[in-house]
Structures are given as structure tokens and as C-alpha cells.
Amino acid sequence: MSIFLKYILSIIIFFPLLSALILVFVNKKAEGLLRNLATVLSLVEFLLSSFLFIYFKSNTYEFQFVERFSWIRAFGASYFLGIDGVSLFMILLTTLMTFVSLLSSYKYIKDHVKEFVILMLVLETFMLGTFASLDVLLFYLFWEFMLIPMYFIIGMWGSGRRIYSAVKFVLYTLAGSLIMLFGLITIFILHYNQTGNFTFNLLKLYNTNIPLTLQIVLFIAIFLGFAVKVPVFPFHTWLPDAHTEAPTAGSVILAGVLLKFGVYGFFRFAIPLMPEAALILTPIILVLAVISIIYGALVSIVQKDLKRLVAFSSVSHMGFIMLGLFAMTAVSVDGSVLQMINHGISTGALFLFVGMFYERRHTRLIADFGGLAKKAPIFAALFMIAVLSSVGLPGLNGFVGEFLILVGSFKQYTVFTIFATSGIIFAAVYLLWMFQRVMFQDITNQKNEDFKDMTFREIMTVLPLIFLMFFIGLYPDVFLSRINPTVVHFVNIIEHNKYAYNLIKAKMGLFNA
Amino acid sequence: MNSKDLIVWLIPFFPLLGAILWGVFGKYFKNYSGYLGSIFIIISFILSTVIFFMVAYGHSFTSTLYSWIDASYFKVNISTTVDRLSVIMLVMVTGISSLVHIYSIGYMKDDKGFARYFSYLNLFVFSMIMLIMANNFLLLYVFWEAVGFCSYILIGFWYEKKSASNAGKKAFIVNRIGDFGFALGVMLIFVNMGTLNYSSVFSGIHLLPPYLITTIALLLFAGAIGKSAQFPLHVWLPDAMEGPTPVSALIHAATMVTAGVYLIARCHVIFSYSPSASNVVLIIGGITAFIAAFIAMTQFDIKRIIAYSTLSQLGYMFMAVGIGSYAAGIFHLVSHAIFKGLLFLTAGSVMHGMSGELDLRKMGGLYSKMKKTAITFIVGGLALSGIPPFSGFFSKDAILASLFNKGDYFFWIIGELVAFMTAFYIFRLIFNVFFGESHVDKNLHVHESPNVMTVPLIILACFAAVFGFIGMPPFNHSIFYSFINKDFANSLNFSPAVNNYPWYLLSTVSVIAGISGIYTAYVFYIKKSLDLEMLKKRFKAVYALSYNKLYIDEIYDFAIVRPMKNFSVFLWRVVDSFVIDGAVNGIAQWISVTSSKVRKVQNGMLMSYVFTLTVGVIALLAYYFVR
């Protein structure tokens, strides 16, 4: 057991890769076997990752389950893994969402099943590696590798303009991450100049002294990389395209996990590496975050395509998360991290439902539906729960995260918070209006007359997510108690930065005068 | 957990259990969900009564279930406080809920969604109980939204009807606008006080600067405006009548819509430190009371008339709490809950007997066909009109007396005017429905409702008739006021409903207003000695204004809804697809155009390559030599 725990992170990261390797030897024609095997293996992976949760010590901000081996000695790159309260839940989210999306693909993915399940599992490895690595080079490698399977998933199993969307997705993110690489290497060299040591160890790079102007330049560079991933307005336009054309599983992974990388990148890299620059640029970023919230919501109102609506709602929700993170109070960052989990669950669930609509009717236009609640009551009830969780109804998960973000940001950024809070009105408008047009009213389209209710497998797909919605909504302490030490430490890093503190004070003085 | 705590937590437990059982296993319970659901609520009612006496003869107490949110310095528990204010609300809510549940068994009989209906209804009762018992602002906010959600699903219960699902959505969204303010208020309290617990907030609020107190009070009031459907967010309540009638009785008359008044009474400390916020409450209450009564006079849909009447009566309550006469506001809240619940349920009974007809022009002379309904309806009408000795007389009179004593003569006059209009429109309704000649469709078999429906009506009617006596003038010595005033005594501008003037003089004025309203209706609709059509023509503009509800829905549609939609389309079509994607695609285009031009250099002609090479060498040499 102790050996297992010692190398648990590596085991978790590479288990999906191993599973993919096993699947390579399965006959291409045995689609049923491939699907079942992949699903079961991803479930095993999820159960493996739950060990992290069980053995995670919730009273410390230190990295846990650390593994470290020298890798490329010449420039100090190492195989360095470890997780804290934030990456713990990101990893759990990843393993859960992969399982759920594999389970959801039984009907949706009809051809090239083997390639699909293998790509999904490979993607899982890369995502997990990104969340767990504490070495900048390792992180970057995993980060870039992620694009490849995603490119194929959108490009091969997508619909409509899938090639366009896949290329847009790759180019957008690639452009961002190259600029980010430039920034990370600059810090690496700076650190060498200051200490004489080559190292990609993130924890050591944290101590690099970066001159303020350079910091700002670098921060902007890295910001672009992560902001595209989040996405923040105005870097969001790849998202609706990618989501709309991706297969259900792709959308679920994209919304559930990939978008979190942007925020995670800010949390793990951009802000702790360049705290002063982060503090100086905060107002601008907050403006973008608030614009994202309102913009995403307003545009969602008028969408005609279900998937596009959910995609734009993602922009709005991610705006909340950015607001919470950059308000940089313990409460708001707590909320922000919790909301990352929530968004993965709620939006992931919404995409699952949209996928079920598509499987049944081969359309995603809202106008083609209507009155389905009569034909599919279970579908309607569960879909409603997912919608309400996205609306942020108290008692469900979305509320806790949003409220913490808002209440944490309120004191310092009152105006931003007021605007952001108006987002809760819009969320009700676009989601409930959509729900009404899809589920309520009378059946106007004859094709909806034989709309089938959910099958057992479909219920099982969404049930874990629905359960989590209630659980986080009613008893978020399980999550918050593990997140909180990390977050408090994160906030302390920034606040203890005296230079930054003075700067802020000077800036306040400027604003006052 | 001692026995007190246990009883407190069992009160919301039973409705919640019911909600889950009927919601998940509804098809196995079928009709039992109605009976069992009612029994669950009755158990809650009995427990509430127990708690009532515990508090009345003991102290208020707090009990905590578990720690809900614990994020560094933001801590909130799931916990409740039971004091005099909340036990009164508890008994009222569970009592009326029990009756409505029983009534619903008859009303919703044979409906396909029978179990679903009781699931929703139980969920609502659970949320309402928790809203009342919450001991901090966040929990209050949570259940504030939860009752809004229950109202949403219950209004849209018959979701196949487009109007019903529209009305549900409208209710939820308009409520959210109010909740937006409420949420900001809660945040403002937290960032300034560092806590959300009632007791700590109320004991420390006076340390804040006055402008902050006023802002907090006004933001909380924004929530109350939304939930209690006050002007300018009143538009959802009349539409909410699309829901089943018992729902209208329970949620949109007796309990949920009064949550706003409860909120202000609960936060009376905050409001008492902010005279300006209290004035805003008074003014909004006055405006709503007046315009709602004005609109109610010309409507034809019986449920909508009663809905506007609810708005108007809520306006009274807000006027009361606005001048600091919290006890009078709460007293009217309770008595209104009884007689308005009665009116809605009787209206439902009329609908039931008329196969769903709502237009009072198609009724008339129903008295002989449904005597029980008619008599109970008239009792409710008399209570609403403030005719002694029915309950509405005492409760409304306390408010009017407080207004007069406070020196707010303007609002007193408005109050009396509204009293006149109230008596007019409700008796216009009664005369048109129950008396006069019949306009009922000949094929319609009009019948009295079954006992399961009429018994709750009779119980309510009895209460509506006698309830007022516990708040008899001189007010402060009556049972009700001496009980509840202990809770309000610590607020600053507290004005118990004292009477410096002989109360019977003021009462006489209101009674005259009520009776003249009834008489006017009598003249118009029974004696028909005045030509209505001619009056309508003479006051065409006024009539149109009232009939079209002051065009407020249209104004909102024109000024807010449509511009917002257009703006969203603009953002999507222009900003998103054109500007941003245009910029992105523009860069891509530029790169592709430039590279296709640069590509031409590579023309495959060996000679040109060699030529370029030579020129390059020569240029290098030249550079070398010139340097």
C-alpha cells in the first residue's frame, strides 16, 4: 500500500495510457468490447483517483504525493509531480468527466470506435499530467500534447464544419501557448542569471525576482496563453465553434476539463510567478471578466442552437471564475475553485443532455423541440436540475460557488461585483427560456411525438453529476475544507509580497487623488 | 439534539420528506400522495403549534443542524431561530397549507400530475418554513429563492399551456431582478459586519454609517419588492394566476408573497435606523395599493381581480411596516392570509363548478347553485372590504390608524381611498358572479364542490369572521399586539398602533369608505340605475388605463425586453461574428494572402535562382569593398 501511495500520481497519470495500449490489441471490429472495456477502465481510473481524495491531508497547503526524478539534467528539467487542494479536485473532475463522456458515447460515436476510445484515454493521461506536474517543462509538454487528441476528436467525430472548428481550436490555443512558452523560458533564464542554476522546478522559479516592467510584459504574454483557454472575452470565439461541432464527449471534456486549464494556469503559474504584475493588471482583467459574464449571458439569450447556447453560457460562467480568482481574497478564490468544479459538472451535464437531444432528433435547434416534458418526464426532471444548477439556484452547487465569488469580491471591487451579480438575472433568462421552449408548451413538431425517455445507461451517465450537484450544494464543506488551505496560502503569497502591497497602496492613492 | 431542536427540525422535515417521496416515487403512491401529503403538513402544523406555545410561554431559541459553508472567513450554518414573529408565521403558513392541501385533493382530482403537484406543494411548504425559521441572511436568501422556484414550477404546472409556462418563467425572472438587489444587500451586510447571523447583524448595525444602513435596507427591500410583487415589479403576480387555484391561494396570496413584509418585519432594526429607506417602503406600498386597486376595478377575470387585490393589500402592509408599525403589518399579513386564501379557494370552487370558466361576464346568479361557496366568498369579501366585525376591519383599521397617528395624512387618505375601491371591486365581483341574471352557458352543468373542498372553505370563513378580535382596538392591549410587540420593542422608530385620537372616529371613516364602495357596486350592478356604458365612454382614457393595467407590461416590453434582445443579437451577430471573428479571420487572411504572394518567388526557374544567388554574392562583395 505504501508503495502504491508513493507512486500513486504516476500510476493515475499513466493508467489511462496503459489502458489505451491494451485497447490497441483489441480487434477493431469488436466495438462493443472496446466500448465496455474503455468505460470500465476509465471507471477503474476514477476509483484509483479517489484514493487521492481519501488519503489527502486537508490541513496543509504543502504539495502531497510528491514524486521527483531527475529527467534532463542538462537544463534542470525533472519529472516532478505533486498535488494540492486545487489540483486534487481538478484530477478528480478529469477522471470523472472522462468516465462520464465515455459512457455517453455509446450511441453517439458510430464509426472508428477503437480510435475514439484510445484517443479519449490518451487525452486523459495528458490532462492528468498537466494538472499534476510541478515542473514547468513537463507541464508544457503535457499541455501541448493535449491538443492533439482533442484535435482529432473534434475533427473526426464532429459535425458540420468540424475541420474548420478543429483547426480554429488548435491554432487559437497553439498561438496562445507559444507566447506562454516564451514567457516561461524567459523566467527560466532569469532564474539562471540570478542563481546560476538551471531549473524548471516551479517551486524554485516562484522565487525569481523579475523586474516590474518585464513582469508586466511577461504577464501579458502568459495571460494571452491562458486567457484563450479560459476563454475570456474577446478571446472566446473559438469556443462556440469548437463546442458546437465537437461530439458530445468532446464537448463534455472541453467544458468540463479543458477550460479549467486556463484558470488553473493563472492559479498555478501566472499569478504566483508574477504577483506584482498580476496585481497591477487586475483591474483590466476584471473588466474583461465582467464583460465575459454579461456578454456571454446576453449572447446566450438569442442563440437558436442548444449547444451554442450552452457554450456561450460557459463564457459567462468562466467570467465568474476569473472574477473570483483575480479578486484574490480567500473567500473569492475558494469560490472560484469550487466554481471550477461546479462548472465542469453543470455544463458537462448540460452538454450530455444536448447530446441526448441530438441522438434522438438529429437536430439541436431549439425551435425543433417543444413539449417534450410530456413524453419524457425523467429526461425533463433531470435536465431541469442541470439547468437550475447552472442558473445558480440555492441548494444546488452553482449557488455556493457564485455566492462565494461575489461576496469575496464585493469589498474591494464593488462595482465589478454589482455588474457580475446582474449575471444571475440573465442566467435565469436564457436558461429558463430555453428550457421552456424545449420542454414545456405543447408539442408542435410531429417528430417529437415519439421522443423517447432516458434509457438506463443515460440515467447512469448523468446520475453521478446530478448527485454531485446536490452534494456540493448542500454540503460543500467536504470540498471547501480541502481547497481552503491551498487557497489561503495562495492569497498569503500575494499579500506578503510587500513590494506589491506598497504598489497597490500607491495605486490606490492614485485613484483617490 | 434535545427535544426542542428535534421538534423544530421535524417541522420542515415532513414536507421535505413528502416532496421527495411524491417526486421520486409518485407513480407508486398515486392518490395517496394527496392524503399522505396533507397529513404530513398537518403534522407540521401541530408541531408548529407546539413550538408556538413553547415560545409564547418560554423563550425564543436557536438550533443548528450543521455547518454549511466554511470558506476561510465566510462561515454560514444551517440553523434556525424561533421567536415570536416566526412562530406566528409558522402557525399561519402550516395552518393555511394544511387547508389548501386538503382542498387540493378535491380540486386536483383526476389530474395526471396529481403526485407531482403534491410533491411541488410539499416542497414549497418546506421552503417557506425554512425561510421563516432561518437565522441568517444567507439561509434566508436560499429559501427566498427556493420559494421563488417552487412558485415557478407551480405556476407552470400545466406546462403544456404556453401562457402558463410563460407566466412561470416571468415570475422567476422578475423575482430574480428583486433577488439581485437582495443578494447585493446580503453581501453588503457581510462585508461590513463580517457575519450574516441575524442577532449579530441586528445588534451591530447601528455602528455603520447611515448611508450604508440605508443602502442595505433599500437593497433588502428590492428583494421584498420582487417577492411581494410591489410596484414596479408587480407584473408577475397577475400572470401567476395561470397556476392551479389552490396554488394561487397558498403561494400568491397567503404565504410567499407576504415574505417581503416578513423580511422587513424581521429586519425592523435595520429599517428603523434608516428613516429614508422606511419612507421608500411607505411610498412604494402606497403606490402599489392604489394602482392595484385602480386596475382591479375594471378586470373581468375573477382570479386576476383577486390577484390585484392581493397586490393592493400587500401595499397596505408595506405602508404599515414603512411607518414602523410592524405589528400592524404582521397582523394584517395574517388576517389577509386567511381571508385572501379563502377568496382564492372560493374562486377555485366557482371555477370548479363552472368547468374552469373565469370570466365574470359569463357568470351570474350562482348563489342558488352553490350556496356554501357563495356564502364563504361573501364572508371573505366582507373581510376584505373592512366591514366590522370581520377580520379585515381590525387589521386594516390598525394600519390606517397608525398612518393617521404618524401624521402621514396623505397616505391615510390614499388608504381610505383604496378601502373604498377595494370594497367596490370585490362586490362588483360578488354581484356579478353570485347575483343578478345568469349569463352562464346553458349547456354547462353548474354544481357545488365536494365536501373535501367546501370544508376548508368553511373553516377559513370562520376564521376570517372572528380572527380580528384578537387584535381589537385599543390595539396595544389586545392579545395579538401584546404578544408580538415584545419582538419589535427594540427598534428605533417603532410606533405601536397607538391611538391618540378616539379610534372609533377613524374606524367610522373606514367603515363608511367600505360601505360606500359596496353601495356603489350595488348601484352599478344590481340596481343598474346608472348607465355603465355611458360612464365608460365619458371617462374613456381613465377606463382604458385601468383596463390595460396602466400599460406597464407594454412599457417594459418596449423599453427593456426588446432593446435587450436587439442588443444581444447585435452582440452576437456584429461583435462576435463580425468584429472579433473578423479580426481573427482577418489575421489569418492576411497571413494567407502574404504567403501566397511570397510563394511566387519560388518559381521553379533554375536561372532565376542562380540569378538571385549571383546578385546576392555581388551585393555582399560590394558591401565588403565599400566598407
Place this chain on the structure above:
Amino acid sequence: MNINVNDYLIVATIIFCIGALGVLIRKNLITIFLSLELMFNAANLGFVAVSEYLNLMSGDIFVIFIMVVAAAEAAILLGIAIAFYREKGTIDIDKANELKM
């Protein structure tokens, strides 16, 4: 008349330029090849002259190497020329534009 190293170099330059012009102007593959040989030999001339002038052997060794390489080149080039002729039916260099995009 005394011939010094400069004169050799001038002649070499002239021959190089003639060769270069030939490469640039002529279209016939064989002619281009011959012009190329001229350029080689101009360079050889330069090497030899300077080698003599500086009294070093290395220049002469270079020349021998270059001549060997040039011979090998000639063989390859003629091979290419024949293959090209078989493919195109001409040895006009302008027809060899397959590399363009």
C-alpha cells in the same frame, strides 16, 4: 614584360565573369555546364597563382581536388542531362521548372 600575381588574378576574374554570365544567360544545359567549368577553372587559376606567389603547396592540392570533383560532377551532370532529355525531349533549362509551387 613582367607578369605578376595580379595579372593572373585579373584573368581569372574575367574568365569567372564570362562563366557566370554564361550560366545566367544560356538556356542550353550543356552550355551552362561548360560555363560552369569555366568558373571552376577560373577559380583554379586563382588558386594556382596565389599558391605560386605565396610559395605554398596547399593551393595546388586544392586545385587537384577541385579537378577531381569537377570530373565527378561532369559525369553526374551528363547523366542528369540525358535523363532530362529523355523525359522532356529537350535540354532547355527553362523546361525544368517542376520545383515551383
